[in-house]
Amino acid sequence: MAIDDLLDEHEQSERVRSWLRNNGVSIIAGVAIAIGGIAGWQWWQKEQGNHLSMANAEYQVVLKQLQDNKLDDAAKGIKALDGGKASVYADLAALQLAKAQVDAGKNEEALATLRAIQASPELKPAIDQRIARLLIATGKQDEAIKLLGDATDSASLEIHGDALIASGKRDEARGLYEKALKTLDVAAPQRRVLETKVMDAGGTVAEPAESV
Template structure:
């Protein structure tokens, strides 16, 4: 580091440095502040968008609660307008539930299959696959339902998947496969209380 004999020399050195580097410093400061304010603007916009989507979702579900499956057009409009948000997946799931209750299994299956393909939430994926399998089983498409179940690897779903596999096997007339599936389900952490009854019925 250079040593300066007087304050005047220090001032002159600062002036010279500023002449050489001042523009770069100002440019860097502008870019830095611009980036900071831009990031804050982006965050604020993202928060506002999430809040707006949340309010729209709440409103759409209120309509669904009031009208049931007759609210399909309203809910579909919400889904189409928010297809890049997870709220659209939740809305599709709620609409599918109403359609199942109304006996519209084909429409419910369409909603669930769309939601399964659209969701980015790993926790929702097995739930959606499970519901798709249940509807396919209700439609009598047993093999497709079993294929859907085989794609759920989550250990936390092992009992429910095995039990539904047993239910499907029973409906196919394969009691041995059903008993085996129920026995497997009974060993899982998420085993249901009805499994022993199902096993007892098969043992009679």
């Protein structure tokens, strides 16, 4: 090996040592932070798991209270469930509470329960539909119509049509029923009921084309 090559290697080694002296603390700190980050992530995951486990246990308590017809106790339990990822348990429990309140003839309380749910975008349409059905049942069809607004899914269109029927707007209801029917699969369980509503509103139902 030529002397120039040895000098180059020596020079390079000195540069590496110098760089390590200047930056070694930063490297060690970076490694420590990375390890700490991994440990912190694992701790956070464990805490989330524990939180959800506790929420599930509280949810089961609420369901038992509903089963025992202790609606006031269940309502208090639902408030304790709300928060973070566990709020999904609060939403589900609130839906069960609203059903129990309807069964007990407490429609206004059921409406308040449903309206208090801070639902995710995925769950909100289903909750709005339940609220709308309850509004129609309590003679508040105008509120139901306003709530459903421009919703275009089959279930919302059908309920919107029901609200219009309750308001005496038969022709408008028929249009929504027919529109809802077009979005339903031929084998959908609700299709027969919707066809009956179309005909009751003065419309006709075409026979589905047979598959070849």
